[in-house]
Amino acid sequence: MQASLFRVLFRHELISLYRNRVLITLFSILLVLLVGALWMGSSRLHQQQRTLGQIRAHRVAAQDSLKARIRRIEAHGMYYPGFIWDDPTYAYNTARNEGPQYAVKQPFVLQALATGQSAMQPFYYKVYITRKQALVHESEIDNSFLQFVDTFDFSFVVVYLLPLLIIVFTYNLLSSEKEQGTWVLLKTSNQSIARLLLGRLGIRYGLFTAAVWAVVVPVLTLLIGPSFLATTNWWWLVAFVAGYFAFWFALAFLVNSFSLSSNLNAMSLIFLWLLLGLLLPNLLQIGLNRVYPIPSRIALTKAEREATNRYFEKDGQLLTKEVFNSPRTLIRQASIVTPGMVYGYGIIVSKSQIIKDQATRVAENNLYGQVEKQQVAIGQLQWLSPALLLQEVLATLAGTHWHQFNRFSRDVDVFREHTQQFFYPKMALESTYRTFTVKDADAIPQFQSRAYATYSGQYLGRVLLLHVVGVLVLMVLGYRRLLHASR
């Protein structure tokens, strides 16, 4: 396209967009919403960071208190004046009370853009020997109704709202010429209609994309600081969002090339938005749930309870009798908690937990295996819906994808095993059940957090390339149709 023609078109587009008050109003509202979405996303991020700060402080206070109490008891000849179940020199008591350590997933800075699974999955666990989550709530306390309503973030604005604005931007690019009677004039110009339309669409795409980033970058910098600009995740994100916008512009170009009325263009584009943005992902969900049904977590508890009952029918029964009938433990008396009772419970809990863990591992692997299969299928079929594709990619880049939370969850499982290996020998041996020292307190395993917002660059590159090819195909198809139509 000649530079002079481009200049003319650019001026024409600026003027016509400026004069379109409906469009300007809509665009301004959406930009305000975009700012709102960024603010809300960053609020969530800051909230999580604050919570993790509280956890750090809590952890330090608990550790200091534990050590101080142990020192006090040791200084008084191992005498503890309070309730025996609170005496920290018993390994089992410490394992239950101050022993559980936090495992945290540090939120990645781009989480402010895509909430992803972070609204549903726990980003910290208080890991106890018998439970992965020792806190009362499985994950952060959140209103189920609000979770059902879903989040309002940058990802939502980009995936759902901006395509509709693009539709308003583009649905009548060609049809309006026909409806206003300027089509014939265009046909008699020395430029092909295809090139003119492509040029106009390209200019609108450029203006639209530039306007979005011109708002997002400074606002986000203000809200979360400029560090995100130095991450490769950010630049991938920019490329994918630009690609997503390009898809909708290319689709509008193709629809325009059919030379239908403005009304039919708008209807077709809205229908395509509904199909690609809502219906296809929904149908995919139905299909995947049929092919890879995800078992309920209730199955996990069933397996655990069956194993416990089996255990208590034989070995557990003997062990319980041994512990509970032992004159040393005095549990039979059931009036005074004795040191032997703490020891006895320590043995029973550790032994039965080993059995429970073995039983639930199978059911748990089955559960996560099915979700994993669904995720693999989504990875293969996401090209069916650009909205789904972008949502998946944004979550990956923000560190809030299921894969990343699953990796964290698996790490926590391993950490729980380390914790068990640390406490079990101490609490279930007669020689060590009441020898928990300050040195032991310092040696309680700590969770080693790592970066979870990682991805395969090669995979993302392939997905982006496929996406770009798709956009080009739409544009070539539209261009050819227009060339044919203008002959």
Added chain:
Amino acid sequence: MIQLLLKKELTELLRTTKVTWLLVGLAALLGLALYNGYAYSTTRSQFLRESQHITYQQFISQGDKNPHLGAHFGFYAYKPTADLALVDNGLEDYTGNSFYLEPHQRGVVKFREVSDATGLRSFGFLNAGYFAQFILPLFIFLLTHNVFAKEWENGTIKMVLSTRVQARQLFTGKLLACGLVVGAVVATLALGALGLLLVQRGAAGLGPVLLTYGCYVVGLTMYAVLLTVLGVAVSLLARSSALALVVLAGFWLVGVFLVPRLAGELSRQVYPSITAVEFDDQTFREKEYGMGNEGTKDHRRALLEQRTLAKYHVKRLEDLPVFYIPITIEYFEETDGLVMDRAYAAVERNEARQNAFVLTSAVLSPFLAFRDFSLHLTATDINTHNDFAQQAEAHRRRVGRVVDAFYQKHTVASNDFWKTVPQFAYSAPGLGWRLHNAVAPLVILLVWLVAAGGMAVWAYRRLTA
């Protein structure tokens, strides 16, 4: 005349290729939505019923155990699938359904299905409720947006109005034609869901839910009427099909997606929730140090010991005619229970404030008002969930009392004793309670209906002016 106009409009609508395609697509989606809802509720309700039975069987056949140890094995209270979950599963997957009945700690409902769902879940769950809340409005707008606008675009409006046809008749004819098509879709949806309810529950099981379902259908009809009137009014005012479509589709997008999400996020900002760590810290502190001036746990423990010794006129715990540990357990079950009740009540109060905030935004979105109405009527709302949690907690304490009473006299419990512990059963409250909860969204829907009617009258007056 109106009959003639109605016939003409219907013929025109049904002969239009786009309407035919719309109806075919809609029928396919509706079939899928009904099937999906049916499969979900049938599989799930059977699974939960079986699980409730199995968990209890496991509990009552756990064999000889120390009563307290056996009580810790506990069992689960499962929230049964809502009777109308086939129509709308609402919050079912978001609230969790498993409540562990175990000593010492107030239960919390766990195992939210949505925690194990993929990112696809955020696109919604296609069932009759989803169809009615998301797809039906868009269909109505696609159907109605050009019902008047096309007359202006084709230049036929003046011609029509210059004949013997009165503007009122034209308006009524077009509105009725759209209403009939929409009515047919609503009737198919309502009858389809009713048929599946009959298959699922049998004739005897259908009776108890029929009235509730009837109320749901009335609400759905009101919702469809208001959207149809609104669509026709906008078409009449816009005088351009494309503009009417953009306005209506924009309204749909804003009302269905934007307003609820935005209001949800804002409600979180206005009424922030307590974090899980804070919750645990706070309840731990209150349990240990008391909520008022009742003293520390150790102090209360000492007082309890004194009281118990005095009650039985003995000087040592070993001389008590009953075992002392279960007395302690029961005492702290009650005092800790007060702490937990207060903490949970605070969480529920905050959630109620957040929900009220979101519901207030329904004045901007009839879609949200209908969604809320649907949740209450199908008993898949947060109120029903809280009711379940309260009943399950009451049952947990009941079980605790039974076990501790036994434990005061015995140190070993056999299956004969475990069988005396009552099973848990829950059924959601009836129609009166549901309608009471649904009053606010119903009023908002009515206001919207009146507003849509007013808008249609105004548009009609502009036509005749």
